[in-house]
Amino acid sequence: MNVVPEKLFCRICNRRTNHHLVTNEHGHEFKYVISHLDYDEVDIEFFEEYSIVQCRGCDTIAFLKKYGDEDMFHLIGPNYHSDREYFEEYTVYPEEPKKDTHEQLLQFNEKFEFDHLPDLISGIRNETINAYKHRMNLLCNTGIRMIIESICKVNGIDKKPKVRRGETVLDKDNNPVMVNLSLFEKIEELQKRNLIDEKQNNILNQIRDIGNETVHEIVRPKTRELLQYLNIIDFILYNIYELPNLNFAKKTSPK
Structure with missing residues (x-):
């Protein structure tokens, strides 16, 4: 079972919880991926991954978008080119309500x-x-x-x-x-x-x-x-x- 590395908002639990990717009866994940490789010309290396996820607390189904590109990194050392730690952005739908205040x-x-x-x-x-x-x-x-x-x-x-x-x-x-x-x-x-x-x-x-x-x-x-x-x-x-x-x-x- 492929668990999402980051906790996602669950609308039923009303908080961030652990989720896993949903699979069919053959064990294949419901996933769709696009990237810069799908285009003839693009200025930046990137990928977008869409999948169906399920809360591991209440089993509620949600839709997940994962995005990453070559500019999404933190510097973890003095060398700008080699001391990079890349990260991805996770967005779940329905989205987490924003704190109004x-x-x-x-x-x-x-x-x-x-x-x-x-x-x-x-x-x-x-x-x-x-x-x-x-x-x-x-x-x-x-x-x-x-x-x-x-x-x-x-x-x-x-x-x-x-x-x-x-x-x-x-x-x-x-x-x-x-x-x-x-x-x-x-x-x-x-x-x-x-x-x-x-x-x-x-x-x-x-x-x-x-x-x-x-x-x-x-x-x-x-x-x-x-x-x-x-x-x-x-x-x-x-x-x-x-x-x-x-x-x-x-x-x-x-x-």
Whole structure:
């Protein structure tokens, strides 16, 4: 009898219990598997396995999906390529009810209406929020950093003249050679242009530091922290793009 390695939610026991794969009278498991090998072109190695399972406590039948891919691993040592421990994701149907209180506290509720966001920023923001809602924390954190980068880009804050020994470096046409600004320098320039204030500068740099830690140290950001960052970013976006367009002038009554 093939027992599922991970405890699954049972709707009758109302808790996570041990399950085993159901077999027919010939001992064959009810299983269907697809993987990257079933496609001509695919960017990532993966597999999806669907099977029928049974609770070992109350015999209730459920449907199980097991998924794994080449990016699903934990680092267990200093070597990024060899010190990997791979894992799979188990999803049982009917699904385990979410804890309402916890989920409600961590929901992203939009506090502002945006009518004047540049398309570049709006697109990245929407994808970042979608990543958060699906608890793809690494992608969400990367998206938040990209929002900051996109604010700078649409305001023409991305490059500076290259300087060597105090002199501006020129190309063969006698034009300044331009180099990319670091994100720190871009945030500083946002403040110089009065697009953000000093406190917002400090906050954006804190988000930048945490983003660097996520990328370079492979640290998964916490959901609660990401929610705070999203709310802060939205507040800054509203200040930059919506407040200047608000009009509270009183309408004059026709005589």
